[in-house]
Amino acid sequence: MPTPPPADVIEPHAPHVDEVQTRTEFDRRLAGGTLAGLTVQGLRLDLDPVPDLRAVDVAGTLFVGCRFADREVGADLVRRGANVVPPFSGLPYPTQPSHLYTADELAAGFAEGGFTQMYDTRVYTHFRAHGGALPDVREALGQRLHDHGVDNALADATRAWLAVHGPQSVVGVMGGHAVPRGSVAYRMAAVLGWELARADRLVVTGGGPGVMEAANLGAFLAAWPADELSAAIDLLAVAPDFTDHDRYTAAALAVRKRYADGPSLPSPRPAAPDTEWARSGGLAIPTWLYGHEPANLFAGRIAKYFSNAIREDTILRLARGGIVFAPGRAGTVQEVFQAATKTFYGTDGASGAYVFLDRAFWTAELPVESLLRPLFAASPFGDLSHTIHLTDDVREAVALLVR
Numbered sequence: 001m002p003t004p005p006p007a008d009v010i011e012p013h014a015p016h017v018d019e020v021q022t023r024t025e026f027d028r029r030l031a032g033g034t035l036a037g038l039t040v041q042g043l044r045l046d047l048d049p050v051p052d053l054r055a056v057d058v059a060g061t062l063f064v065g066c067r068f069a070d071r072e073v074g075a076d077l078v079r080r081g082a083n084v085v086p087p088f089s090g091l092p093y094p095t096q097p098s099h100l101y102t103a104d105e106l107a108a109g110f111a112e113g114g115f116t117q118m119y120d121t122r123v124y125t126h127f128r129a130h131g132g133a134l135p136d137v138r139e140a141l142g143q144r145l146h147d148h149g150v151d152n153a154l155a156d157a158t159r160a161w162l163a164v165h166g167p168q169s170v171v172g173v174m175g176g177h178a179v180p181r182g183s184v185a186y187r188m189a190a191v192l193g194w195e196l197a198r199a200d201r202l203v204v205t206g207g208g209p210g211v212m213e214a215a216n217l218g219a220f221l222a223a224w225p226a227d228e229l230s231a232a233i234d235l236l237a238v239a240p241d242f243t244d245h246d247r248y249t250a251a252a253l254a255v256r257k258r259y260a261d262g263p264s265l266p267s268p269r270p271a272a273p274d275t276e277w278a279r280s281g282g283l284a285i286p287t288w289l290y291g292h293e294p295a296n297l298f299a300g301r302i303a304k305y306f307s308n309a310i311r312e313d314t315i316l317r318l319a320r321g322g323i324v325f326a327p328g329r330a331g332t333v334q335e336v337f338q339a340a341t342k343t344f345y346g347t348d349g350a351s352g353a354y355v356f357l358d359r360a361f362w363t364a365e366l367p368v369e370s371l372l373r374p375l376f377a378a379s380p381f382g383d384l385s386h387t388i389h390l391t392d393d394v395r396e397a398v399a400l401l402v403r
Contacts, residue, residue, distance in 0.1 A: 021098045021152070027051070035061045035082075042066065042096035042149060045073075058082040065096025065145065088142045092119075092126050095142050097149040100157050101304055103281075103297040107253060115245040115294070120304075124291025127306065133289060143306040154303045154314070158283075160272040161202055168352060170202045171401050172319030174335045175211025175326030175357075177293060181251075182237025186214045187230075188357065188394050189326055193218025193282065194229055195398040200268060202278045204318055206311075206335075207286025207296045207304065209242035211326045216298040217255075220281035223265035232259065242294050252297040277301045283318075287311045316342055322352025322401045325368075327361045336368055343387070344379045351387065355397045359390040 020026050020040045029035055034057040042065040045051055050069050059081040067087060068074050074084045087095050110118040116125075130139040161169070173192065179185045193203050193215035203219040205212035217236075221229045232255050239247035265279045277300030284299030289308040296302070305311040316323075316339045323339055325332060336354075343351040356362040356369065363369055369390060376384040389400050 019152070021156070030056060033057065037061065039064065040066055041152070042094055042098040045069070053077065065094060065149070085145070088138065088145075091142050093123050093142075093146055094149065095145040097146060097153060100150065100153045101302040103256065103295070103299065103302065106295045106302060106304070107249065107297060110249060110253065115249055118249070118295075120291070120295045124288050127288045127291060133308075147305050147307050147310055150303050150305055151310075151314075154285075157274075157277075157301055157303075158202075158318070161275045161278050164270070164272040164275075165200065165202070167318075167320040167349070169200065169321055170204055170318050171196055171321045171352070172204045172315055172323040172339075173211065173215035173326070174206065174323060174328065174332050175215075176328035176332060177208040177210040177212065177242070177290075179210035179214070179326075180237075180240035181214075182233060182240050185211065185326060185358075187233055189214035190218040190229060190233055191226075191394050192324060192326075192357075192397060193220075194222050194226070195395065196401065197222035197265065197279055197282065199398065199402045200279075201321060201402065203282030204315060205282070205284050205296070205299070206315060207284030207299065207302060208290060208293050209248070209296065211328065212284065213252075213296045213298060215324075216281050216284055216296055219279075220256075220298040220300070221259060221262075222279065223263045224259065228259070245294055248294050249297070252294075256297060285311050285315050285318075312338060317348050320349060320352060322355060324355045324357060324397055324401070325362070326357045327365075329366075333366060333368065336372070340372055340375060343384060344375060346379075346381050351384075353400045354388045355400050356388070356390045357392070357394070357397060359392050362390055 018038050020029060020038050021042065023043055026040060026043055029038065030051055036057045036059045039062040044067050046067045046069045053073065054076065058077050061082040063077065063082060064085040065087050074086060078084055106118065106120040108119045109122070115121055130136060135143060173189065175189060189211040196203050197219035203215055205215050217232065218229060221232055235255050236251050239251040242248050267279065281298050281300035283301055283303065284296050285303045285305070286296065287305050287308040303314070312335070325336055342348050369388060373385045373388055376388060391397050
């Protein structure tokens with residue numbers, strides 16, 4: 001029987017003290033006279049004030065994805081014992097991003113050139129032109145470095161939240177990408193995200209349209225009253241279909257602008273530093289494999305990957321406080337059983353509730369429950385079938401996740 005990996009393989013690790021990912025930290029280390037043994041990631045060292053590295057100890061230092069004032073700087077660092085992996089030329093994305101994306105970063109260029117000219121689309125166009133899921137070697141290396149940077153940035157972004165709230169505070173929301181804005185299912189998912197964020201849960205989605213966008217929208221508007229959430233959905237519903245890329249994106253940006261300067265959501269706990277985003281939209285984890293779908297612009301932070309496999313596993317690894325499955329088709333069913341595998345073997349530790357919204361859908365149309373319940377009953381960790389719940393009531397779903 002397969003066994004889960006050892007705990008030290010899968011548990012989040014403490015920050016790597018030898019990694020330097022901000023200019024502030026770099027300047028502090030530089031003032032100490034040595035960068036020896038450090039890993040310096042994705043910094044613009046070609047911008048004023050340009051650091052003078054000529055007399056600094058760089059033995060064993062790794063500069064990855066950093067930009068220097070000229071090539072001679074990098075060559076001199078190598079001669080003095082550093083390792084330099086420069087940014088790849090010709091790529092529209094960073095090879096070592098130092099932070100998660102924001103909605104504004106993904107949408108950059110839309111105001112000037114529409115959907116085709118926004119950053120998110122330009123990266124997707126490049127991705128398709130260089131082999132898509134099977135890129136050439138040069139492109140593959142660039143993508144892997146990018147995704148590693150996102151891994152690092154995601155760990156940094158969630159560490160403070162988890163330290164205060166714990167892993168059981170992170171709730172995943174899965175469901176159909178084709179659910180139109182304004183539909184009953186969309187509104188239910190939005191109310192779900194709104195209620196969860198107000199209950200101090202970090203909402204995590206796959207970052208696509210439909211149910212995923214709705215859940216992040218609810219979290220984005222959690223500090224607003226319920227009637228404003230309804231009003232926002234009405235505004236979005238003028239562009240209900242994500243295949244109408246320009247109108248769909250324009251509507252999202254208009255709603256973001258309308259609610260940009262809203263109230264703050266009070267927290268029952270002392271707020272962790274740098275976690276405002278978690279309570280103002282939550283987290284989205286999309287992939288450029290599905291780059292034909294417009295970016296979900298309501299998440300507070302966006303961990304966008306090239307690798308769909310890494311992205312899928314990351315969503316489920318984080319969602320230790322339970323998962324809500326709204327109606328969906330093949331992709332959602334895949335996620336159900338990928339999550340179930342982790343729960344069955346305890347791969348990532350204890351799992352929260354599995355909440356299936358729309359009882360008729362999950363018992364008659366796609367009878368997932370009839371397979372999942374006996375599987376969980378046979379877990380090597382005992383009968384886990386009690387973690388499976390079916391409901392037609394969003395507030396009941398929330399109650400199951402926050403009790």
